[in-house]
Structure formats: C-alpha cells, structure tokens
Amino acid sequence: MKQERAIRNNLSPSKVAVVKCSEYEEGQVVEAVGRGLSLIGGIEQFVKKDERILLKPNMLVGTVPEKAVTTHPAVFKAVARHLLGQGAQLTYGDSPGFGRPDSVARKAGLSAAADELGIPLADFSTGSTVSFPEGHLIKQFTLAKGVLDCDGIVSLPKMKTHALTRLTGAVKIHFGCIPGLLKGEFHARMSDMERFSKMLVDLTRYLRPRLYVMDAVVAMEGNGPRSGTPRPMHAILVSTDPVAMDAVACRMMALDPTLVPTNVWGEELGLGSYTNIETVGDSVASFVVKDFKVNRTTGSTTGSMNSRLARILRNRVVPRPAINAARCTRCGTCVKVCPVTPKAVDFQNREAGGPPVHTYSRCIRCYCCQEMCPENAITVITPPIGRLLHR
Ligand code: SF4
Ligand code: SF4
Incomplete structure (x- = not known):
C-alpha cells in the first residue's frame, strides 16, 4: 500500500478544473462543462465515437431538482450533449436508495432530459457478480447490468453533505452501481466507516470511470444527503481523479479533506490523490464558503464495532x-x-x-x-x- 502511495505521489498532479457557473441556465451550463473539459485535455481524450458510455448521476431518491438531492438535469444534459457530439452511444442510470430507478429519474427531471436527447435508462434493477482479485478489501461485487453492459462510465456527482462520510461526492456516488437491496447488505457487512470507505474505494477502482463532472452549482449543506438545505456554490468541477475532485470540493466547503475517509483511503489504496492536485480554471479561493454547514468535528464518526x-x-x-x-x-x-x-x-x-x-x-x-x-x-x-x- 505504502508503495502504491509513493508511486502515486511521484506522478504528475491530478488536474481538477473548477469553472464558474452561476445558475442552471442550459446555455451557461453547456459552456461551463465545455470549458472544464477543455481545461483537462478535451472530451476526445476520454470518449471515442460509437463507444457505449453510461452517465451515472446521483439519483438518491425522487425529489425535484430544486431540493439539490440529485444531479441537476441541466448538468446531465450539458455533459450528454458534449458526449453525443463526440459520437458516443449513451445510457444513464443509478440504483436509488429508495424507490424504482424510472420513478426517481422522472421525479428528479432526469428522464425528461434524457428523453429529449434520446438516451435510454439502463438496467439498474438486475445485476451480475464480478470478481476483483485486486480489491484491497472486497474481491467480488454484484453490479447493475447497466454498468456491466457499457464500455465506460462518466460520473456526475452532486456536492452534498453526508452523515457517515461527511461528503458525498465523486467516490461515494458509485455505491449506486450496486443494485437494490444489496446496498443494505454492504452497510450491514461494512459496519464501520473505515471498512465502508475502503469498500467504496475498491468499488471505484473496479469501475474506473473515465471522467467526473460534479454539480456544485447548488450544493447541499446541513442534514444531507437527502434532508439538507440547498446552498449555491456556483461551480462545475471536472476531473479524471475522484479523490482530487472530492478534496477540492472539501476546500470549497472549508472542510479538512483528511476528515473524509474516502479521500484518505482513496490515496492510500491508489485510487487518486488529495495531496497532489493542480487546480485549473477559476480560482478555488473565490468559491470557498467558510460557513458551509458540514460536520467538521475531528475523529471518526464511527469506530470499530467488533469488541x-x-x-x-x-x-x-x-x-x-x-x-x-x-x-x-x-x-x-x-x-x-x-x-x-x-x-x-x-x-x-x-x-x-x-x-x-x-x-x-x-x-x-x-x-x-x-x-x-x-x-x-x-x-x-x-x-x-x-x-x-x-x-
Ligand atoms: S443501523 Fe442504525 S443508523 Fe443504520 S439504518 Fe438502522 S437504525 Fe439507522
Ligand atoms: S422518522 Fe422519517 S422515515 Fe421514519 S417513520 Fe418518521 S418520517 Fe418516516
């Protein structure tokens, strides 16, 4: 593990583009996403013509976009337009925490956005088991069929608070690739935060999304990830490194990135880096909200539960x-x-x-x-x- 970390730290820094986007006006979001993509090398670096790409928004539960629970349809559409322009064949989906994927997508405004662009909902109700010998903690996952049927994933996390992991962002989002009630089983098996975070890191290492576009135009603070308060942050983040992206999100929330366990384990286990980051685009300092309501207490929120x-x-x-x-x-x-x-x-x-x-x-x-x-x-x-x- 230490060796992996050392190798990572000798790599060039992970780029995170931070781009101002003051509201969910469609033209403005398309432009902001386009600028972010250009800043990290251009969409053509990540997707080739005719590849089957799964768009993975946050579809936690079926609520209107204004509540900031789910990835906003304007961000979904903007990313989809750029990928379609590149000739990709798109699907989208997520396994919600509660409710059926089609019903959640409809209430969140995502199915209307997808229908407008001719993007079908992938199968997130059934799954198959895959082995992952390289997993540090988990050697086998059951993943949604829609995930296994694609050539690559583009993840669309929403910047939100979370009671267990403090931030739900670019690593935590992939828990939704595990279909239905199996997610509950993982919670029961991984009953402390360290194991749960390592599981999320392993899962993201297996999935290896090509690209991440974070919706931080309006984030969620307070009692997230479902019942918090919308908080405008006016930004879109674009990166290929989920750990670096989450670390920049922490900076914007004035939260020490080491308090988010998926950052620490993400770097330790070779997923990405929260210490070796190059931000490009607009100044991160201009997006920092010092009074963002998030759990800043030190120490883990759960301990080992065994003894x-x-x-x-x-x-x-x-x-x-x-x-x-x-x-x-x-x-x-x-x-x-x-x-x-x-x-x-x-x-x-x-x-x-x-x-x-x-x-x-x-x-x-x-x-x-x-x-x-x-x-x-x-x-x-x-x-x-x-x-x-x-x-
Ligand atoms: S185990 Fe505890 S925290 Fe988890 S759902 Fe049950 S009551 Fe809530
Ligand atoms: S605590 Fe919340 S989820 Fe539980 S029964 Fe009451 S309203 Fe429903």
Missing part, C-alpha cells in the same frame, strides 16, 4: 440517529431501509400511533435511516461524551 468495549464506546461516543417525533409522519421508510436484523429502528407500538424507536445497542451507525427519511425528521446527534472527545 465488547467498542460496542460500549459506540453507544457512549459515536454520533447516533435521533427522531424528531413532531416531524415524523410514521411513513416507515427508516424501518424499511435499516439493514440490520433484527431492525435497529422499528415501530414499538404502531397502533398507538407513535414514531419508530431506535435500539442503539443494535444500531451499526450506517445512517441509512437519516439518509432516507423523507421528512427531515432524523438528525445525527453526538452523545455528550462524544462531544468532548470530538472537539
């Missing part, structure tokens, strides 16, 4: 999901997505009409319930002892 002591510590120290009963509509989404058995969040007395209740001794702190709650009724809070340690 008894660790379990005790987990309950006293590690941030945990908490339900605001006044906001909760009793929809049951949190119960459905909780990946552990028996459930760590469940209705205890549904007839009485109460909200679900967490059983923290079972909870692995994957934060899927917080991620998927449609009412912003779940937040992640740090217990008092944890607050002292994480200061």
